[in-house]
Structure formats: structure tokens, C-alpha cells
Amino acid sequence: MFQNVGLIPSVRSGAVLGPATRTRREFLGFVIDGRPLLSLFDGEDVVSALATDLPPRALSREMDRLRLRGPSSLPNGRQVLYCCPECGDLGCGAITAMITRHDELIIWRDFRWQDSQDQVLESYPDVGPFRFSADQYRNVLEQGAPLRIGSTGTD
Template sequence: MSAEYATFGLAPAIRAGGVLANGDYQVHRDFVDFIVDGRPLLFQLSDLDAVSPLASDIPPAIFTTHVRRLLLEAQAPLEEGRYVIYGCPECEGLECGAVTAVIEKAADGSDDFVWRDFAWQTSERADLELNGYHGIGPFRFRGDEYRAALGQLLAEGDEAQHRRRVLLIGARVATLAKLAAALRTIGVGAEIAADAAGVPADELRTYGAVAFGPTVPAATRQSVRAAFAAADVPVAYVDGLAPIVPLLVAQIEDALDRSPQEQRRLTHLAAGPRAAELDVTSTCRVQLTAYRMDRLSRTHVHEVFDEVLEPGRHRVPLAPRTTKGTSYVVARTSTHVLVTPTSALPG
């Protein structure tokens, strides 16, 4: 099959971390995704939980090697000229499986690059007949556009690892300590402070988000915002909904997501006492978890939905016991997380 021209670009993306309903931890990963014809290539692979080789938490020398491989300036890591396009987000080992493809210069002698023969690979050789992605590619990218996008990574590097830190502001020391521990477990740095007064601008620039506890006074919030504004540091601000650690982690994950809105799988979430409403842009697995606090401030967790959804708007019924009292819903895909109180949707 001849390769048709496609546009090539790059965009920041995440593998959403979190504290899952069963108590397990899912590691947060920042990476650069491939944008083909205006859409993340990862979305064409349905419900694949994976990251590209251009992850921000790998050593700079290895990051540079991955970029140069994509530019065909370094040897292919696999047989038959195959390159890893997406790998396991936990270990990146080939034995866990990876999406690979042949990357080569166009056969007509032009400066164009071709990606072809996509496959799921778990050993040194790919079996295209058994594990090929026959509906994806081949893609032909114009050389100048392709080189410019990847060359920009070499020129600027990736700063996500320096911004994957959260400043936690609040009075509940025990809750903040548990939250900080959970964030560090999934790979997000976290520090606890009473405010941001006197913190050097260089240190403020290392934060990607600031999370306020529910009881933080308005004056303190304004002071923190003023400190970041004075240092000219754009950060995301999170107003903690409740002292429930998995819920707060989900809010922070949403805040740290730097991917463009139009390139997200999960774009809308609202919930009421009887139903949740959500929008997805590509076929993917969606998990909904409800959290509520009873009158004794005890936390109750309910896994209410876990299915693969097609693109579009969906309405998911919620059992009354899952939303009784003060309650919240977290929607999760492999790449995005959204959080809402159950008062966000009438009825």
C-alpha cells in the first residue's frame, strides 16, 4: 500500500496517574505524543495504555537518542528497521508489549519520512500477519515539517520533569502528608507549605500546580497567587473538594494535564444524584468512581462504571447509595481524568 501524505506534529500528553478504587497506585507519566492529521496517534489504537519514547522522566541523553532515532540519525533499536512508537508506561520493556513501526525515508529519494507496518510486538521480531495494525498507516510526512517538529525538541528539551511538582497549601497536616505521599508514589513531586511568602522565584518555577485545602483562608490564597504572579510563573490552581486523598490526587492529575483540550479523549463530566454525563472523543475505556463522605466524615468509595465507550455524549445512571450526602464522581481514561461534585448536573 502506498503511503498517503499526512501532517505531523507533537503535543504534550500524560498517562494519568492516581490512587485507584482498590487502593492500587497508577504511575503518572508526562510524554510528547505524535499528532497525525491533527489527532493523537495513540487514539487510533483504541484503549491502549501506553506512552511514547519521548517521556519527560528519562535521562536527557536517552531522550535525545529517541529523537535522533525518529529522525533516522541513530540506529533502529529493533530488527528490520523497526522503532518503538508506544511502550509500557510502567517499565517500557518490550516483553510487556509495544507498538512498533518501520520508519524510513521515502523510496522516491525525496526528503519525506514514511511510517509503515504498525504492529504489536513482544519479542525481537514482529509478526505482521498475527499482530499487525492493518488499519493504521502507512503515513508519509513531509521532511521539512517532520524535522522541524522533532528538531524543536532537541533545541528546547522537555521541561515537564521540572514542572511535575505540586505545592500543597492547607491546615490539615495529616491529610496533606497522606496526599503528598500518594503523589510521590505515582511520580509527582509534592511539598507542603503554609504559604508561598519568601519562596525564591526559581523554586516557584519548578511547580506545575498549587493545591489549596478547603479551609485555606481567602487572604492566604490571594497571597500565594500574588507570589506566583510576581515571579511570572503560570501554574494551575486546584481548590480541594474534600479531604479524600484519591479524589484530591485526581483533581491534581487533571490540573497537571498540559494536553490541548481539542486533543483529549475525555472532554466533559457532570454529575447529579441520579446520573453522570460525559463526553469522549475516541473509543476508549472509561471508569467512573464515586466518593462520598457520611455524617461522621467517613469516606465511602463505589466503582460505578467500567466499560469501553464510543465517541459522543453518554449518560450513566448512578445508584442513590453512591451519591447520598456530599459526593463526587471521578471519570478516568488511560490519558485523562476529570472530577465533579454530584451537584453539577440537575436531577
């Protein structure tokens, strides 16, 4: 009935692309039943909202949003899962989902690529819904805060 959710330290490599540059970003990637969630989104160049180069308070705020302990950064209550790796601005577009809690169940559903104005740029009807045990979900997010690239999570 439940799926397993996890977080793994991930890297978006940096590069010099002619006159432009591609910024290296470290983030915690979502894994569902052993498969990176990002692999379901047609190679989108995004990083999770859990960028490990965020100041600790900002990373904690993102964790709280995913735990449904803080307000969404979007007016429609959806939660940002992945965003622009260069600036994190929702105006560039973001992969979002509805995250709800029903008793001891956390559900991620209705995945979309949208902008900050709630304009849906693409839907992902073949992704999800995913159902997680609320306890396992909470534990993963609480343990994920100290993870960093190259860390074992026990540092």
C-alpha cells in the same frame, strides 16, 4: 500528498488501584493531521517513546532514532512509537512502525504491537501509512526536544 505531524505534551494519569499503582507519566504524543495517533490504537495503555521524564541523553537518543539517525532498539529495524508506561520494557510489548526515508519523504507504515523478540502480537492494518515532508518532520522532532508538560515550548 503530505500529512502534518506534530508533538503535544501529554500525560498518563497516575492512580492507586487497590494494592497496585498506576504510574503518572509525561510524554510527547504524536499528532497527525490534528488527531492524536494514540487514538487509533484501541485504547492501549501506552506512552510514547518520547517520555519527558527520561534523562535528556535518553530522550535525545529516542529523537535520533525517529529521525533515522541512530539504530533501532529492535533487531528488525522497526521503531518503537509507544511502549509500556510502567517500565518502558519492550518485553511488555510496544507499538512499532517501519519508518523509512525516500528522498524528501518520511513514511510511517506497517504498525504492529510486538515484543522484544519480534513476535507480532497484533497488526493494525487500518493505521497508516503516513507520509510526511522530511523537512517538516525533522523540524517537529528538533523543536520537540525542549517541550515539557505545562511548557509552551518557548521556555
